[in-house]
Amino acid sequence: MDEKNFKSGFAVLAGLPNAGKSTLLNNLAGGLLSPVTNKPQTTRQNILAIADGDDYQVVFVDTPGFLKAQYKLQQTMVGCIDRAVREDADLVIFLVDATADYALNAPLVEKLKTVFCPIFLAINKIDLVQDVAVLDALEARIKADLKIEKTFRISAANGTGTDELKQAVIASMPNSPAYFPPGQWTDRWERFYAAEFIREQIFKLYQKEVPYSTFVEIEKFTEDLGPKNYIRANIHVERESQKPILIGKGGSAIAELRKRAQKRIEEFLGRKYRLELNVVVSPNWRNDTKSLEEFGYIVRDEK
Template identity: 40%
Template sequence: MSFFFFRNGQGMNEPHQHDEPATPEPDFRCGMVALVGRPNVGKSTLLNALIGFRLSIVSPRPQTTRHRILGIDTGEAGQILYVDTPGMHRGGRRAINRSLNRVARAALDEVDLVVQVIEAGRWTEEDEALYALLAGQPVPRLLAINKVDLARDKAALLPFVAELAASHAFDAVHYVSARRRKGLEPLRADILARLPARPAVFGPDEITDRSERFLAAERVREQLMLRLDQEVPYATTVEIERFQDRDDGVTEIHAVIWVEREGQKAIVIGQGGAQLKAIGAAARRQMESLFGRKVFLKLWVKVREGWSDDEHQLKRFGYAD
């Protein structure tokens, strides 16, 4: 039994055994693909673009993705199960940083192919460390050079990639712009061709194995990342306390925004509650668009000192390996 969210906006809040997919053609392919990279290279934007659905939350801040997100892309020739992972980063000393790195590493053990995502024209020590980690994986490795539309000197990309390819063993290199949805079809076709011949795992309309409750919490957290300054959004997490479909067709959601200090609580609430009201209004609109129905959202802000460096609290808030 699991939770599933469907492409047509019909989510399932109760445990649901998904329908068996139709019998595929003999050459139908299916497999799991990890999208990996250092923080803020555009993995979540790439996932959303590849599946044609805004599943993962996105912000300009690194480490926006904190969980393993599965995005399902089903076509006539196959089913690609994309796994969006937290950005691998070095130097994080808090328990949450270690947890996110463990989640990203664990995703590599269950996939049939890995796509390392980097920024056009940039190869950093973090990129190199991740490449070294991938070297031990006995699966195809593709390189997706993202944000090519933002490269000032596009002519410089050719020697950059040539030097990179000469010293690193990628099976193929793809130029993409996830934001503008450019270069995605060749990447998708290459991925599918390298996956094993295997029946589909999910039904044709299923888009993720995450529940609406999880997606609601992520929409609130996205607004925190977009609207709060400096380190405050990194000290926040969201817990859904109530998620109920009422008889009037409205989904009632109660959510707690946890922070680590009283001063952060005041910032999240804002003068006269203005900041919290804006966060709630924007998150509610996103949920209504995602779920396809009216949402009543109630937010509270509470303090739990040191939650991000406490393994027990991390498990409570869903940060499991």
Template identity: 40%
Template sequence: MNHQLDPAGDDLPHENFRCGTVALAGRPNVGKSTLLNALIGFRLSIVSPRPQTTRHRILGIANNESGQIMYVDTPGLHRGAKRAMNRSLNRAARSAISDVDLVVQVIEAGRFTDEDEALYAALVEQSVPRLLAINKVDLSRDKSAMLPFVAELTAKHSYDEIHYVSALKRKGLKELEQAILQRLPVRPPVFGEDEITDRSERFLAAELVREQLMLRLDQELPYATTVEIEQFSDRPDGIAEIHAIIWVERAGQKAIVIGNGGAQLKVIGTNARRHMERLFERKVFLKLWVKVREGWADDDNMLKKLGYTD
């Protein structure tokens, strides 16, 4: 999924073709991943109602006649990062906003928290255009109540433009896309027209299993799990064979993930496999194991092995 072109060797598709990288930044659970999926028209970034679902920097590519926009979905910046993994996520989020052509700060309609404020302070340090996307406006019954909120916000914060969007209902996205495109540099595309991400199928397979853990498991347990792909190969019959390990921190967690008679693990595997087949456009044979590794989220070597790098 990553047939990257050499921009220096390609002519512009037309004289005003624009191409650039855009960070979607925000605190956890404001809807960045849903927004990314809506903007590229493809379900790439995993989504759950839980905060901190996104753990990696994920690139989603949108192509149209006007240009190519490379959106970066970032882990949410959050305070109180006590574990090594949480500190890694914060570093990844800060790194993502430091090397882009434009930043879209995503907030929730009617809310601007201390975490939003901390992110804004980090954005001000970057000398790139910044837009504000107020998401989840479909949940606000009284739209007029938004006016004093925005007035107070803009009195203290400077954005090039403000956009009201609903990522879930796909509202306000065309206007946001146009505002982004007109601020990107004129240059050739970096990726081919059929590319949607720079991530491998192996990475995406792990994410789809982890998505089911976020959706199926209760309370804090999803945050104690991660997924490692041990094998990803295409068999002669055209079926993708995938072996994945679900790592947990304690034996009691392993029992919960497996479930009574293996029922929970079976549902997780079945749902993940269906999403994989849709994304990879071929049949998938998925085998899951659950293993215990105490303190994996505080083990820097384990985190590096699992791809939690800056």
């Protein structure tokens, strides 16, 4: 490694829920590191995906979708965004959904005005907009709000424009040694991703409020035991009435969840696992500081 010419840094993805940040992260990093569903607010914590080459290492940071916090869990999600864009970033990629109402971005735009690093604008879902004039007007409106270093029109879902974005991100990174060893693709343990992929399938299988009321806790994780590889996970819900919904009639719903989650985990980890799921009622855990801290969230009181 020629450290004098090596580029390394952190590129933070910021945007509203369902703007496509997780899809873009997976596209840029070349893997399925972040859970992707058609429901907003799937990501709850910052997820790092490391892309490296002979002369660069970019740490892409997927943040939760920016929202107005209504309970303590969402306060921790907003805190993740604040720390990422203000403390961690060498570059912010502001991802805007071309099909959504841009005015909803106003609170996030105010936060982005306070960052000291360059901001790239990525206008996403351009494949769903037929009139180029609509994209031109959106870009002009955003540039009136923020100092934008470079603009990219992309479709994270089909890859349009994402390679150009990635190359520009690499070029913008500061000269620096790598932050992580070559070949490392994330800073998270495998058990974190096992929990994330179980939760991803909960979002895909269940409706309304139930997915948002769940937390997945990995109670046991054994590996390198061949056919005896085993994961036992507790799915925490807030109310007794949610437990039978997750389990389903005769256990049919949780059996389908287990099958799908196990397949996703095995594809990601590259080895077979036996997955066991239990449903636990933890009343009001999303708004309980002690529960949130036990589950690994950083809780900061709002001032």
